[in-house]
Amino acid sequence: MRHHPRTAVTVVALASLGVLTVPTAIATGEPTEDPAATPVITVLTERPALPGQTTFTDNPAIVDPRPQSIEAWNRLPESNALAVQFSSGTPTCYGVDAEVQETADIIAVKLRTGTLPEAVNRPCIMLAVFGTLTVELNSPVGHRAVVSIT
Template sequence: MRAVATTGLASLLLLAGCPTAAADPNPVAVPEVAPDPARTLFVDNPAIVDPHRTDIESFSRDGEGLRVNFTAGTPDCFGVHLVTRETPETVTVELRGGTPPEAVGRMCIALAVSGAAEVPLQAPLGSRQVLAVQ
């Protein structure tokens, strides 16, 4: 027999087998903006340490592809990883931020950077809607 001590509504939902908002995020539509060449371009890095969801503020078309726009730390101390799901109607992007492996333990300044990252696509963006997991 296993005893479980829990408190709060989320615990009751988990015990009942119901998903919580954190377990099942709902993607939201992302506004399109004109490309901004002043944004710092981040390169997708699946090796980032301590990844966490980072908000996507907007997207811009990049030829047949797209870039997502966000606010981050400096690229020396902050990295991103993109998880993308495509359907014929939508492109859903989850942006994860974290520390590049080479920056672990490094002293970093607290400076906000307007960033962008290219989203690799299987097919041209076309008229598909861009959604973000926030």
């Protein structure tokens, strides 16, 4: 297994944020009863925004939120923001909510998707769209790594 210094910094920084703990299976060598409880951390690639992406607005009121993977991110003209890129259902039925934690070295984004409150008990089409969401930051991205937590 190759170890990358940036990955090691990412793991240490995420542990200091409290978003990463060492799973029991790793610490003891014994399997855990709930492997889904272990977060998956992915270092994201910076990629220019693609034409035709659907813009979503952060909505913490979504119903039945569940983890959503992020495909990439891009810088925005606003210095204290970035955009995450993902796939989702149509914005007439589905929404997203983002939680951000920052350190000097890392920006960790946890994205969730769910049903819009006004779409509960309403039929929705099964159509995927490429979405983008602006995420506000406390300070500019600079040279920090951007990671997704699912």
